[in-house]
Amino acid sequence: xxxxxxxxxxxxxxxxxxxxxxxxxxxxxxxxxxxxxxxxxxxxxxxxxxxxxxxxxxxxxxxxxxxxxxxxxxxxxxxxxxxxxxxxxxxxxxxxxxxxxxxxxxxxxxxxxxxxxxxxxxxxxxxxxxxxxxxxxxxxxxxxxxxxxxxxxxxxxxxxxxxxxxxxxxxxxxxxxxxxxxxxxxxxxxx
Numbered sequence: 001x002x003x004x005x006x007x008x009x010x011x012x013x014x015x016x017x018x019x020x021x022x023x024x025x026x027x028x029x030x031x032x033x034x035x036x037x038x039x040x041x042x043x044x045x046x047x048x049x050x051x052x053x054x055x056x057x058x059x060x061x062x063x064x065x066x067x068x069x070x071x072x073x074x075x076x077x078x079x080x081x082x083x084x085x086x087x088x089x090x091x092x093x094x095x096x097x098x099x100x101x102x103x104x105x106x107x108x109x110x111x112x113x114x115x116x117x118x119x120x121x122x123x124x125x126x127x128x129x130x131x132x133x134x135x136x137x138x139x140x141x142x143x144x145x146x147x148x149x150x151x152x153x154x155x156x157x158x159x160x161x162x163x164x165x166x167x168x169x170x171x172x173x174x175x176x177x178x179x180x181x182x183x184x185x186x187x188x189x190x191x
Contacts, residue, residue, distance in 0.1 A: 004069065004072075004073075004088075004092070007093075008088070008093065009069065012065075012069060012088060012091075014092075015039070016068055019035040024062070025064055026063060026064050027062060028062050029049070029052070032052070032063055032068070035068075036048060039084070040098065041075075041081045041084045041087055041088075042081045043075075043084075051075050054074075072085055072088045083100055086160060087103075090163070093164065093167075110159050110163075113132075120157060121162060122155070123146060149162075
């Protein structure tokens with residue numbers, strides 16, 4: 001998934017409006033910085049300013065909603081936070097975004113369960129994922145889960161879809177990342 005769904009865009013708009021303190025429809029750099037931090041985007045002030053200027057704005061410019069969404073779409077390509085768009089999608093669904101290290105750990109987990117190395121997880125592989133977490137689900141239940149998150153209609157789950165599925169199936173929205181991380185520590189090959 002390389003773009004935002006309509007639902008994710010609505011969630012981003014809600015977040016944007018929360019940080020538009022004067023209801024002008026635009027956010028200044030301080031509001032932008034606070035919104036980026038709320039989304040757990042890991043960039044320094046300098047990187048944030050540079051990314052705004054790369055988007056054709058001066059560092060003291062205000063960003064409208066569409067400009068902010070465009071910034072989210074492009075900031076990863078600028079070499080800043082490699083997971084900024086993914087974090088925005090997570091936050092837009094009402095969940096707390098993960099840190100880069102948490103996302104990287106989940107990427108390792110995904111790669112472990114992607115036993116055929118195809119870059120996606122099928123029904124059988126996803127069944128193994130849930131079994132490893134102590135949840136035994138029928139193939140029909142697993143297929144239904146895949147269908148819920150399979151944004152591209154491939155019948156399999158790519159990493160982004162896997163991450164959103166894991167986040168939505170472990171605990172409350174505020175603690176899901178911590179629960180997934182705790183479970184993953186059991187499989188940490190470094191320990």
